[in-house]
Amino acid sequence: MSNESAAIIVPTDISLMVREIKAAYTRYLREFRVPDDHIILVNFSAGKDSTTTATIAHHIFGDRVRSVMADTDNEHDLTIDFARNIHLQIGSNPVEVVKRIYTEAEFSKRRERVIAGWKTKQTIRLGAYRGVVMPSLDRSDTKFGQAWLKTAERWGIEFETALDAALSVLHPSGNSFLDAALLHGQFPQLRNRFCTDELKIQIVYDAVIKPLIDDGEVVVQWSGVRAQESTKRAAYKRFDKDNRDPDFLYNFLPIHQWTAADVFALHKYFGIKPNPLYLQGADRVGCMNCVLCNKQEIAETAARWPEYQERHKEWEQKVRLASRWVHWMSVGTFDQAWMRAMGVKRLGNEKQIYGLEPDIQHIEWSGFYGPRGGMGSPNVDEVVEWAKTGRGGKVYDLVKASLDTEVCSSRYGLCE
Known part of the structure; x- marks a missing residue:
């Protein structure tokens, strides 16, 4: 503006x-x-x-x-x-x-749905992964379950299954925004x-x-x-x-x-x-910040009120445990070798899923800000670093990098 x-x-x-x-x-x-x-x-x-x-x-x-x-x-x-x-x-x-x-009653209903749904396999209906059968998140004796244990180690958590990890955070936190994200299994998005x-x-x-x-x-x-x-x-x-x-x-x-x-x-x-x-x-x-705020706002917040950045990082760590998609996509190498055994067709050296060329992802986070700067699912720290750059996201913007947080800064000409 x-x-x-x-x-x-x-x-x-x-x-x-x-x-x-x-x-x-x-x-x-x-x-x-x-x-x-x-x-x-x-x-x-x-x-x-x-x-x-x-x-x-x-x-x-x-x-x-x-x-x-x-x-x-x-x-x-x-x-x-x-x-x-x-x-x-x-x-x-x-x-x-x-x-x-x-309320606890609302979280109890969510836990019941998660227990019932996450124990079963699910076929992806839309997008690049359409037709892929995603595995149960309630078993540790499968190839996927064993691979997920390495994810848990990387994340610094100790649970036998992804379902156990999710159930550990599905309780009222006392913060309404975080509770809404936990119940939805993701942060709000544009749509x-x-x-x-x-x-x-x-x-x-x-x-x-x-x-x-x-x-x-x-x-x-x-x-x-x-x-x-x-x-x-x-x-x-x-x-x-x-x-x-x-x-x-x-x-x-x-x-x-x-x-x-x-x-x-x-x-x-x-x-x-x-x-x-x-x-x-x-x-x-x-x-x-608003999850939909722009690049400048993210840079300003990080410079002036870093405590909010830290709060959002803590929220990300909890919300990713409540996200079935993050658990699925956190496992394996970049080419998701486990997926090929679950329904991905191979044609030569190209990976295809029922005729589609998937944009293979390796997701670690349910990102507070969602996809930014060409990054699939960046965490708060990664988005903040991107927000400090100029157009194109590769070179740091010296103006943003030198923000003086001690003086009046108004975009509406309010400083005297």
Whole structure:
């Protein structure tokens, strides 16, 4: 995102823009026949956009407004502290913080499924390994089982089988993000963002919205979604019914057409100091880090807050034990000799699986960041080293390598 200075927006512009939101909201209420005594609920993340949204809502409606934040347990401590104290700046009610707690009963069901599934062979249905019969992970008396024991030695763990290793970590850890990854057997990915679904959207609905609707209340969620952020978000309607309960739940995007400069101008207009992470190189705040964050964000985090890098490394070591695919692919040499005995057809010196040429892998990790820099499944340390390089991932970027973490660094021109 480009560096946008809030100075280009004058205070009178903000006043007009806030009045436009009030007028538009009033029109939508009439159009959708929303009762006057509806509940206004701000989805708060402690970022610049949700802070702006909460400020505008309170400015217009005062103490009628409730703000709710979902803590994923993968947030920066400064973000949680900001959320718990922002009401002192806005003059509003405190932000309600909710969290998805995974229970022992949920892990018990997962263990039952793992025990039943991992004891059996499985035929891969899709991808380059389609048609390959993958072995049981509950035997140590097979060629695969003996080979896996070498994996266990390499990993520094002592279990007879991969199934035993998985069962050892399938218990609540006390951290919601890690528990979600353990239950899914992987970290969130672009096409499987269960972190957002379970740790944010669903918990706010279950803990706050549904009880209100069950009591007969009509709820309008105010969210700080802006069109500038992505093509997908640009296509969102500014006001609409929520499909989860279209008669009682609505969504409103008050700052949908605002820019980042507008957002920080409002902070200045109301005398609100933004989340301090914005003064320390952060482009956006929330998960620290988001599994989908970019190269620059990874480099910044590693330089400024290495303790989060260490935490993610510990999570990787546990989540790989809960991943059936990682156990399968950690065994053998690069050409996966054991696979040829399980169904791989050989044609000359080329390995083929039912007519396909597989991209043979040798996976050691359920990587927190997923595939990066052409690496199949790199661990956190490998991704961080890649993030320090320039385009192409081969030569270190001297700017990234010389980050001064002691001075203000804002991508939005906030440093004085």
